[in-house]
Amino acid sequence: MCDWCIKHGEGKLWYLNAKNYARKMYRERKRAELTGKVEFDPLKLIMEQLENALKYYGTERWPTIKKQIENFCHAVHFGQVVPLEDLKAILDIAWPIARITCACRRMVYGLEDEENFYCFGIGVGMYKWERWPENYRGGVEFISPDEAKRLVEEFNKKGLVHTIWVFGTPYIGGICNCEYPVCLGIRNRVDYGIKILLKGHYVAVLDPEKCNGCRRCVARCQFGAIKYSPSMNKVVIDMKKCFGCGLCVTACPRGAIRLERREKFPAIANDW
Amino acid sequence: MPIRIEVDTEKCGNAMECKICLRVCPQRVFMMFPSTYEKYKLSERFYIRPVHAVACVLCNLCVEKCPKGAIRIITQ
Ligand code: SF4
Ligand code: SF4
Ligand code: SF4
Ligand code: SF4
Numbered sequence: 001m002c003d004w005c006i007k008h009g010e011g012k013l014w015y016l017n018a019k020n021y022a023r024k025m026y027r028e029r030k031r032a033e034l035t036g037k038v039e040f041d042p043l044k045l046i047m048e049q050l051e052n053a054l055k056y057y058g059t060e061r062w063p064t065i066k067k068q069i070e071n072f073c074h075a076v077h078f079g080q081v082v083p084l085e086d087l088k089a090i091l092d093i094a095w096p097i098a099r100i101t102c103a104c105r106r107m108v109y110g111l112e113d114e115e116n117f118y119c120f121g122i123g124v125g126m127y128k129w130e131r132w133p134e135n136y137r138g139g140v141e142f143i144s145p146d147e148a149k150r151l152v153e154e155f156n157k158k159g160l161v162h163t164i165w166v167f168g169t170p171y172i173g174g175i176c177n178c179e180y181p182v183c184l185g186i187r188n189r190v191d192y193g194i195k196i197l198l199k200g201h202y203v204a205v206l207d208p209e210k211c212n213g214c215r216r217c218v219a220r221c222q223f224g225a226i227k228y229s230p231s232m233n234k235v236v237i238d239m240k241k242c243f244g245c246g247l248c249v250t251a252c253p254r255g256a257i258r259l260e261r262r263e264k265f266p267a268i269a270n271d272w
Numbered sequence: 273m274p275i276r277i278e279v280d281t282e283k284c285g286n287a288m289e290c291k292i293c294l295r296v297c298p299q300r301v302f303m304m305f306p307s308t309y310e311k312y313k314l315s316e317r318f319y320i321r322p323v324h325a326v327a328c329v330l331c332n333l334c335v336e337k338c339p340k341g342a343i344r345i346i347t348q
Contacts, residue, residue, distance in 0.1 A: 054323065107303045108300055109295070110304060133312065187300075191324070
C-alpha cells in the first residue's frame with residue numbers, strides 16, 4: 001500500500017475510492033483556497049517552484065531542495081501511474097469526464113489545440129472550467145465513460161502512459177496520457193528523481209521461456225526499464241525502474257509479460 | 273560544463289506565434305508560459321524559459337534557428 005492508500009484508500013486502492021472524486025472533496029479544496037492554503041492554480045505554482053528548484057540541481061543544496069519540492073507536490077499536485085484496467089475502473093466512478101488539451105504538450109512541444117486533446121478533467125470542478133480559460137485552452141468536451149474508455153484504449157495502443165493527478169490532495173481532478181520527455185511528471189521523475197509522479201501499484205514480470213526477443217516491448221517503455229540482450233535474444237526487465245504502466249504487457253505478442261502487485265516483492269514493495 | 277541559456281523575451285515577442293525553439297531543441301530544454309494568468313481571460317502573450325538547461329548538449333540549433341536572435345548560450 002502506498003501512503004495515499006493508507007490515508008485515503010479505506011481498504012481499497014486510493015484511486016478506486018469514490019470519495020476522492022466526490023463533491024465534498026471539491027468543497028474542501030475550495031475552502032483551502034479561500035483560506036489561502038492552496039493556491040488557485042496548482043499547476044502554475046508547481047511550475048514556478050520546479051523551475052526555481054532545478055537551478056540547484058547538481059549542487060550541494062539539491063537533496064534539501066528536492067525534498068522541499070516533493071513535500072510541496074505531495075500536498076498540492078502529484079500524479080501516479082495507473083495501468084489501463086485500473087484506469088477503466090476509475091472512469092466508471094469519476095464524474096463528469098471532460099476531454100481537455102494537454103498543458104505539457106502545449107508548453108513543451110508547442111502543440112496546437114486541435115491536435116492536443118490528450119487529457120481528461122474529472123469531477124464537478126469541471127463544470128466551472130470557463131472561469132480559468134487559460135487552463136483549458138481549446139475548450140472542453142464532456143464525454144460519456146464509454147467514450148472515455150474507447151479513447152484511453154486508443155492512447156494505450158499509441159504507447160502513452162496513463163496517469164492520475166490530484167489538485168489539492170487527495171482530490172483527483174485529472175487523467176493524463178503521457179510520454180517522455182514532454183510529460184513534466186515523467187521528465188522530472190526520470191531526469192531529476194523528483195517524486196512528483198509516483199510509481200504505480202504494479203510491476204512487470206517477464207516469463208523468459210515465452211520471450212522470442214522481438215523487442216516490441218522495449219520501444220513501449222517510457223521509463224527505460226527494458227533491455228534487450230543480443231546474445232540471449234531475450235529481454236530483461238529492471239523491476240526497480242519499472243513504473244507498472246503495463247504498456248509492455250499490451251504490446252507483447254507472446255503474452256510473455258504480466259503485471260503483478262508491487263507488494264509481492266519485498267525489495268520494491270514500498271518503492272514509489 | 274556549466275551552461276547558462278538566456279532568452280531575450282523582448283526580442284522574442286509573442287512566443288505563441290513562433291515556437292521554433294520548442295520544436296528544434298533535441299533535448300526539449302525550452303518551455304513556453306502564458307504571460308498573464310487571470311480569471312475569465314486567455315493569455316494573449318507567451319514567453320520562453322530554458323527550464324531544462326541542464327539537459328542542453330550545446331548543439332546550437334536553437335541559436336541558429338531562432339528568427340529573432342533571441343537565444344544566447346553562455347558556457348563558463
Ligand atoms: S514483446 Fe514479448 S516476446 Fe517480444 S521481446 Fe518483449 S517480452 Fe519478448
Ligand atoms: S517495464 Fe513495462 S510496465 Fe514497467 S514501466 Fe516499462 S512498459 Fe511500463
Ligand atoms: S543548444 Fe541544442 S540542446 Fe542546447 S538548448 Fe539549444 S537546441 Fe537545445
Ligand atoms: S525561436 Fe526565438 S523567437 Fe521563436 S519562440 Fe523561440 S525564442 Fe521566441
